[in-house]
Each structure stands twice: as C-alpha cells, then as structure tokens.
Amino acid sequence: MATWDRGEKEFTCPQCGAVYECTYEDLPSRERGKQECEDCGATVHSWNGSRDYEDWKLIRHGRGAVKSFGSLLTAQSSVKKG
Numbered sequence: 129m130a131t132w133d134r135g136e137k138e139f140t141c142p143q144c145g146a147v148y149e150c151t152y153e154d155l156p157s158r159e160r161g162k163q164e165c166e167d168c169g170a171t172v173h174s175w176n177g178s179r180d181y182e183d184w185k186l187i188r189h190g191r192g193a194v195k196s197f198g199s200l201l202t203a204q205s206s207v208k209k210g
C-alpha cells in the first residue's frame with residue numbers, strides 16, 4: 129500500500145501580503161491549478177506537477193483588504209441612513 133506525502137503549507141500573497149493555509153498532497157498523477165488571492169486577485173501560488181494543493185483558507189487579510197472593508201462599511205451605513 130502506497131502512502132503519499134500530505135501536509136499543510138502556508139503561502140503569502142506577493143502583492144498584498146494576505147496569508148493562506150492549504151493542504152498539499154503528493155499524487156501519482158499530474159495536477160495543475162492555481163490559487164488567486166481573495167483580497168487583490170494576484171496569483172498566490174500556481175502548480176503543475178505531482179503535488180496538489182487544496183482546502184485553501186485565508187488566515188490573514190492583506191493590506192488592501194482594510195480599504196475594501198472600510199468602503200463596505202461606509203456603503204452599509206449609507207444604506208441604513210437612506
């Protein structure tokens with residue numbers, strides 16, 4: 129019975145600094161994909177090989193996120209006022 133290496137890994141967005149955690153798994157097949165940052169849309173990590181990455185979780189927002197949260201709150205409060 130073969131066992132494939134599996135574990136958790138952290139990636140940081142190169143653009144805004146958001147931190148992501150994911151599960152990686154070494155597979156006998158070739159896997160290809162990429163994860164885009166939820167905050168700024170930059171590619172956090174792309175892969176094409178025998179290691180697959182899944183279960184991406186945003187664990188810390190990047191610098192750009194504070195701004196968008198602020199505008200979201202402003203939008204909500206102006207809706208309440210209106």
Ligand SMILES: [Zn+2]
Nearest residue numbers: 141144165168
């Ligand atoms: Zn980002």
